[in-house]
Amino acid sequence: MKTCAQxxxxxxxxxxxxxxxxxxxxxxxxxxxxxxxxxxxKQLTFLREAxxxxxxxxxxxxxxxxxxxxxxx
Amino acid sequence: MVDLTDDxxxxxLRRQMLRFATVQLSDSHLAEDVVQEALVxxxxxxxxxxxxxxxxxxxxxxxxxxxxxxLRQKHRAGEARALLxxxxxxxxxxxxxxxxxxxxxxxxxxxxxxxxxxxDQTQFWRVFELCLDxxxxxxxxxxxxxxxxxxxxxxxCLEMDVSLTNLNVLLHRARMRLRECLNIKWFQVGMSR
Numbered sequence: 635m636k637t638c639a640q641x642x643x644x645x646x647x648x649x650x651x652x653x654x655x656x657x658x659x660x661x662x663x664x665x666x667x668x669x670x671x672x673x674x675x676k677q678l679t680f681l682r683e684a685x686x687x688x689x690x691x692x693x694x695x696x697x698x699x700x701x702x703x704x705x706x707x
Numbered sequence: 708m709v710d711l712t713d714d715x716x717x718x719x720l721r722r723q724m725l726r727f728a729t730v731q732l733s734d735s736h737l738a739e740d741v742v743q744e745a746l747v748x749x750x751x752x753x754x755x756x757x758x759x760x761x762x763x764x765x766x767x768x769x770x771x772x773x774x775x776x777x778l779r780q781k782h783r784a785g786e787a788r789a790l791l792x793x794x795x796x797x798x799x800x801x802x803x804x805x806x807x808x809x810x811x812x813x814x815x816x817x818x819x820x821x822x823x824x825x826x827d828q829t830q831f832w833r834v835f836e837l838c839l840d841x842x843x844x845x846x847x848x849x850x851x852x853x854x855x856x857x858x859x860x861x862x863x864c865l866e867m868d869v870s871l872t873n874l875n876v877l878l879h880r881a882r883m884r885l886r887e888c889l890n891i892k893w894f895q896v897g898m899s900r
């Protein structure tokens with residue numbers, strides 16, 4: 635059974651590489667029972683979204699060409 | 708085709724390049740020089756770009772090379788030490804967890820209210836930049852390479868000369884710290900706004 639400290643590390647790595655089956659399973663079972671880590675995961679997703687918006691210029695409806703996802707090479 | 712007389716776009720691009728270069732080089736004067744060189748280099752080309760996003764990718768590719776050159780020169784000049792100051796790098800957030808590895812009650816993440824709305828607020832982006840600036844040097848470099856120009860972890864390991872395990876630690880700590888900073892400086896403040 636993984637701890638919250640280990641799960642936060644795993645959640646970070648899951649943004650940089652695919653998780654193995656065992657890791658994904660460990661994360662899922664932990665998240666089912668742990669509201670703190672569920673919230674942490676959501677907030678990590680938000681951080682990435684915010685960084686993409688920031689890198690691509692702020693979301694600007696008049697000028698969608700500068701919005702985040704287009705920046706991917 | 709990109710309109711290069713579009714001042715807002717160019718100013719925005721320049722600001723983003725400066726931010727990236729400053730984090731990478733820890734030297735704002737050198738960053739200015741490198742960004743200037745990269746922009747001149749990029750705009751000299753007669754290439755037509757399909758859009759601002761394509762131009763941006765191109766300009767950042769040039770910028771990365773200029774930064775790599777500048778870093779190599781710094782190393783040669785023996786200034787590498789200056790880049791390695793370790794303020795806060797070793798904080799491992801173990802105090803966020805109890806000895807059994809579960810969240811301390813005070814550190815346990817609480818839901819943020821209306822995070823999407825924050826993205827439309829100028830004030831939020833000021834706080835966001837402040838929090839990015841407060842990342843320790845190595846964590847900031849790793850995080851900006853990963854999230855700002857979306858380099859792969861392999862590329863970043865080569866660029867920073869660290870192992871994948873080390874890089875994972877740097878990125879994890881950067882994310883922990885950035886989350887915590889936004890939590891304290893924006894979302895908790897927001898509750899009393």
